[in-house]
Amino acid sequence: MMSVCWSISVLLAVVVIAAEVILTNGSSKCVARSFGHDSVVCECNSTYCDSVGSASLPPLGGFTSYLSSRAGSRLEVTQGQVQANSSGAGVRLTIVPQQKYQRIRGFGGSMTDAAAINILSLSAAAQDQLLRQYFSGEGIGYSVVRVPMASCDFSTRLYTYADRPGDYGLDNFTLAAEDVNMKIPLLQRAQALSPRRLDLLASAWSAPAWMKTNGALTGKGSLKGRPGGKEHKTWAQYYVRFLEEYAKYNLTFWALTTGNEPSAGRLTNYSFQALGFTPEEQRDWVALDLGPALQASSFPRTHILILDDNRLLLPHWAKVVLNDVHAGKYIHGVAVHWYLDALIPAEISLGATHHLYPEYYLFGTEACAGWSPLDRGVKLGSWARAEQYAHDIMEDLNHYVVGWTDWNLALDHTGGPNWVKNFVDSPVIVDAKRDVFYKQPTFYSLAHFSKFLLEGSQRVGVSASEETRLEYSAFIRPDNSVVLVILNRSPSEIQFEVWDPAVGYISSAAPAHSLITLGWNTS
Numbered sequence: 459m460m461s462v463c464w465s466i467s468v469l470l471a472v473v474v475i476a477a478e479v480i481l482t483n484g485s486s487k488c489v490a491r492s493f494g495h496d497s498v499v500c501e502c503n504s505t506y507c508d509s510v511g512s513a514s515l516p517p518l519g520g521f522t523s524y525l526s527s528r529a530g531s532r533l534e535v536t537q538g539q540v541q542a543n544s545s546g547a548g549v550r551l552t553i554v555p556q557q558k559y560q561r562i563r564g565f566g567g568s569m570t571d572a573a574a575i576n577i578l579s580l581s582a583a584a585q586d587q588l589l590r591q592y593f594s595g596e597g598i599g600y601s602v603v604r605v606p607m608a609s610c611d612f613s614t615r616l617y618t619y620a621d622r623p624g625d626y627g628l629d630n631f632t633l634a635a636e637d638v639n640m641k642i643p644l645l646q647r648a649q650a651l652s653p654r655r656l657d658l659l660a661s662a663w664s665a666p667a668w669m670k671t672n673g674a675l676t677g678k679g680s681l682k683g684r685p686g687g688k689e690h691k692t693w694a695q696y697y698v699r700f701l702e703e704y705a706k707y708n709l710t711f712w713a714l715t716t717g718n719e720p721s722a723g724r725l726t727n728y729s730f731q732a733l734g735f736t737p738e739e740q741r742d743w744v745a746l747d748l749g750p751a752l753q754a755s756s757f758p759r760t761h762i763l764i765l766d767d768n769r770l771l772l773p774h775w776a777k778v779v780l781n782d783v784h785a786g787k788y789i790h791g792v793a794v795h796w797y798l799d800a801l802i803p804a805e806i807s808l809g810a811t812h813h814l815y816p817e818y819y820l821f822g823t824e825a826c827a828g829w830s831p832l833d834r835g836v837k838l839g840s841w842a843r844a845e846q847y848a849h850d851i852m853e854d855l856n857h858y859v860v861g862w863t864d865w866n867l868a869l870d871h872t873g874g875p876n877w878v879k880n881f882v883d884s885p886v887i888v889d890a891k892r893d894v895f896y897k898q899p900t901f902y903s904l905a906h907f908s909k910f911l912l913e914g915s916q917r918v919g920v921s922a923s924e925e926t927r928l929e930y931s932a933f934i935r936p937d938n939s940v941v942l943v944i945l946n947r948s949p950s951e952i953q954f955e956v957w958d959p960a961v962g963y964i965s966s967a968a969p970a971h972s973l974i975t976l977g978w979n980t981s
């Protein structure tokens with residue numbers, strides 16, 4: 459019902475909005491459209507898309523500021539001079555470079571079947587435009603792509619790569635048409651556009667039905683038998699076979715997770731693909747099956763990330779798995795999803811896990827807007843959702859997370875396709891009929907981080923002179939330049955001054971409901 463009303467209001471909005479508003483004067487400007495929400499989308503087509511360009515910083519003594527706001531700015535760039543003296547105005551944010559925290563791995567999104575279907579529904583030129591927006595040097599710097607292994611809810615059918623019952627040797631393991639005809643060619647094109655090697659990340663939703671206690675891809679079920687048994691061994695080998703098949707297309711994976719949301723298939727009669735694990739079962743499966751299988755394969759350096767589920771399961775889940783040296787020696791990190799983040803403070807989940815296990819990194823592997831029953835589906839131009847993204851990314855980064863991966867890279871205006879109608883929002887919404895795509899406010903939220911926090915950037919301390927409603931996070935990049943991201947979710951402008959003892963003072967103001975990335979060189 460919700461989505462039907464939605465389509466009608468979207469149609470009306472398109473008809474009513476006549477004039478295009480040009481908002482910024484960067485290298486190419488946002489063609490803004492309003493669909494009746496609290497802000498605008500930027501429309502792109504086969505020949506035009508707004509871009510922030512290469513975003514290089516001015517020489518020592520200057521700074522650059524990028525602003526996006528509910529009022530309509532989108533990565534609007536201004537430059538200024540760092541001052542020798544304080545203006546004394548507003549809250550002072552002091553950079554504390556001697557307080558050093560985690561180093562950034564990267565940011566990205568997910569090449570689901572639905573994302574691939576939507577991207578490929580555009581003309582070839584518009585497809586390129588869309589991929590360039592995420593992956594090229596002029597794009598927003600995505601370096602991570604999560605790739606579902608076989609089907610998930612964002613597929614149009616249920617399948618795995620080994621659906622022949624009893625195929626313990628995986629003799630009939632075969633990639634699907636979705637991989638060969640859609641996801642793989644798109645990943646290859648993204649890689650070709652990217653100035654760096656993409657970090658591909660694989661997650662499986664369900665094992666083949668015949669390996670499972672419930673004999674189905676959906677519902678409540680786990681692997682038959684015990685860790686070390688033949689189903690568990692075959693399921694580990696399935697990951698290796700997946701890596702082998704993708705390698706034939708010159709696509710190698712940085713990491714794999716132990717499986718999407720293991721709590722889903724464990725606790726409830728889940729409506730879409732799931733495979734239940736308790737933390738104890740996951741620990742033993744890694745120690746006895748997955749870890750050894752990967753070590754013995756052609757891909758022993760592939761990282762293993764555990765959990766791949768909501769962070770409220772931390773630190774308990776990590777304690778069970780990582781306290782075990784037999785499992786822990788194969789594991790590199792802990793992957794978290796953002797759903798239900800509001801229920802548990804980041805400090806007692808992420809912070810506690812980091813302090814217990816500082817040698818394992820924390821990584822965000824899934825997030826999307828429009829998932830909650832109270833705020834469902836696509837909302838074109840929602841700044842409120844841009845704030846949800848920016849707030850969560852910043853909270854994660856301020857609690858040791860080294861990267862953040864969005865869910866579907868692109869969806870249609872209904873928030874699909876999704877075979878169980880679990881429709882959600884995406885930073886890019888495709889309208890195949892008009893051969894255009896809309897960059898949502900969430901796209902720019904991600905960009906404020908992904909474009910600027912290059913791999914290897916290290917978070918450093920920031921100290922505020924007084925209590926403030928600003929949220930902030932600062933980083934020193936590998937070339938020693940500093941990047942400070944500032945979020946103002948409040949309804950008023952907030953005056954602030956940045957003090958970097960290495961260079962001086964930057965006086966500025968964060969407009970109501972805005973996101974700012976400041977950058978400057980220190981040498």
Ligand SMILES: *[C@@H]1O[C@H](CO)[C@@H](O)[C@H](O)[C@H]1NC(C)=O
Binds near residue numbers: 535536
């Ligand atoms: C934007 O345009 C104004 C007026 O034409 C100009 O002063 C300013 O430098 C421009 N900004 C950028 C980033 O090009």
Ligand SMILES: *[C@@H]1O[C@H](CO)[C@@H](O)[C@H](O)[C@H]1NC(C)=O
Binds near residue numbers: 489504505
């Ligand atoms: C693409 O968008 C630009 C800017 O709005 C417009 O000038 C151009 O005509 C559009 N191209 C096509 C093929 O629709």
Ligand SMILES: *[C@@H]1O[C@H](CO)[C@@H](O)[C@H](O)[C@H]1NC(C)=O
Binds near residue numbers: 542543
């Ligand atoms: C900056 O402060 C110093 C010492 O406090 C003072 O001597 C100098 O005149 C000030 N410079 C400016 C441009 O206000």
Ligand SMILES: *[C@@H]1O[C@H](CO)[C@@H](O)[C@H](O)[C@H]1NC(C)=O
Binds near residue numbers: 622629630
């Ligand atoms: C499975 O593989 C075997 C041998 O590789 C082949 O003979 C058989 O036709 C395959 N079965 C299916 C259902 O694909």
Ligand SMILES: *[C@@H]1O[C@H](CO)[C@@H](O)[C@H](O)[C@H]1NC(C)=O
Binds near residue numbers: 708
């Ligand atoms: C494989 O991909 C890498 C980039 O990931 C590229 O540098 C290399 O040329 C590719 N090799 C082939 C044979 O296409």
Ligand SMILES: *[C@@H]1O[C@H](CO)[C@@H](O)[C@H](O)[C@H]1NC(C)=O
Binds near residue numbers: 728
């Ligand atoms: C689980 O849900 C499916 C529909 O999603 C239903 O057909 C099935 O009967 C349910 N099973 C149990 C055990 O409740």
